[in-house]
Amino acid sequence: MKSKKTFVALLTAGVAVLALSACGGSTTAETSTSASASKGMSAAPAGEFGPGCAAVPTDPSNAGSFEAMAKVPVATAASGNPLLSTLVTAVKKANLVDTLNGAPAVTVFAPTNDAFAKIPKADLDKVLADNATLTKILTYHVVAGKIAPDQLAGVHKTLQGGDITVAGSGTDFTVDGNAKVVCGNVQTANATVYIIDSVLMPK
């Protein structure tokens, strides 16, 4: 029995040596660990939520994937995502691409193409043609600062000036009563995005 213990101790010592060599070896990899971790954190933030997230491409090389969106500013990120193409058209029409990309930290409530499709075509075309109204509507979807999911419920002042009200908790939120968050807490380089299923209208 004693000898068995000794053998096991020797085995353990052998493993310890291997582990020690591994530690020695990882000294230079230390920066790599933290660098790739921080890269990983921004590339793959924990915690997008909602049924709509399933429609987001999973291949990181796809510009519409969470990983790709996290690396670029918000308007560029949205333009890579086919679910948001109507919003992107509206943002370009309103000349808000650079402003959204350049804003230091914002939260964007991003209506999907289906959300825009709920608006009668004639009305939508009229809005798209009217820069002032379009700008008001779009900036009503933007709040200064990045809002985390646990801070989401409540009243937020938009860049348009009016307030939006978010109700709900956990992973289930509604904005201004009828717009459901279908995919929330999507990270881009300068903004947190909540994708919603209806366009918000300033009151």
Next chain:
Amino acid sequence: MTSTRPGPAGTIPGGPALGRAAMRILNPGTTRSAAAGVLAAAAGSAAAELCAALLRPESSPLIGIGSTVIDATPTPAKEYAVRTFGAYDKPLLLIAMAAVLVLLAGGLGMVARRRPRSAQAAAAALGVLAAAAVVSRPAAAPLDAVPSLLAGAVAAVVLGLLTGPLGAPGPAAATVPADRRRFLLAAGAVAGSSLAVGGVAATIRVLTSGSAERAREAITLPPPVQPAGPRNTTPGFYTPVTDFYRVDTALTLPRVDVRQWRLRIHGMVDRPLTLDFEQLLARGLIERDITLNCVSNEVGGPYIGTTRWLGVPLAPLLRQAGVGPGADQVVARSADGMTLGTPVETVLDGRDAMLAVGMDGRPLPPEHGFPVRMLTPGVYGYAGSCKWITELELARFADFDPYWVRRGWARHAPVRTASRIDRPAPFAEVAAGTVAVAGVAWAQGRGIRAVELQVDDGPWQQVELLPGGGADTWVQWRYRWQAAPGGHRLRVRATDGTGRTQPERRATPFPDGATGWHTLAVTAT
């Protein structure tokens, strides 16, 4: 490791039956053989780590195999690992590798009882496999195979000793104390010396990385033989070095020891050259204000900066080496295996292409390419400003595509004329009345002739260009805007020294730089 430690003697978890079964498997001979295998692997690994620490940290078999595994892992699996384990993904990989090695080694040890020669050959073969992994790394040198081969050799020898003359259990090994004692002594000696050697290797690693950093701090760059003249005093003209943008692919920040650093100029040249850091500095430094920007910068984006650079002119070096006929591309290689390509004619056309050694009067910080980076004014960074440079190879564009070109980016990448509004901020609310609007414009090499600003759909207004910028730097501009209450749109456009105005058409950064007029929404109240 706790899983390899049993409970009190004889109480192997799992009940008496399982205990007896385990006892049969773990009979002294088997245990001893497995232990011999693991110890042989430990001795080999420790020797390799010591060798790598003395030779080159990158030559470690563990790092080489680990990097190969990472490269071979499909992206979704990598993303899963990062999501699930976060910062622990790499230590976990190393632990998993050690576990696999322990299992393999234990197995080899057991094989060694019956077929010692085969087991030894297998251990040596593992060393060769590891060497192949290490040497296949992009920045590997042939000598990097040595630690892995040494690991295989040491493991084979130790395995032979422990399972052969020193360790082989006799037919009734469990009852022969002298035999057991001899094995224990030998095994203990191997374990102890492996621990000691591994410890020394780890210590050397820590000490040398620290001393490379101290070597950087000890450098005093000589004064330039061609100073740049008085500094620009306008706030914001120079980008603080700590805020200078960083875009590269290095997961591990290359830590180059300046005492070991060499630059090799080779390929299609008449006289290949090799320079060390002192020889490079002895050629004399020029000092220049240069704006450097990244091709992946969006319109209005942040990947641009200006600093006062110190460096050695590159053109005379290439002429000294003698550019061979037909060579049209300078391929720069970095310590981490990156390759960037620059047209030969660009380097030789009289611009201040240099091997930069300093930013703002100090040696380059590690993240900006210490000890030496290339800098080519007027060309986006990916096509002319290789960091951690170790090689310049003269080649043909037709024969070699560097890293980014292989990924679809343009071979030739002159900087596009561009301009940016820095004040007011995007979505800013400003007080109606006089508002200071300011920004920068750049067209390195061609210079900026004029910058214009448009408010809403009004006429384009010439803005004031501030003095102090040169053709290779950005130019700062400002404008006093009489803002009426309400929402406004500001747009800017620049005209370069050749009279060409930047195009309004929007282009993405891929494949050769973004275009479009930077446009901001602000509100005056």
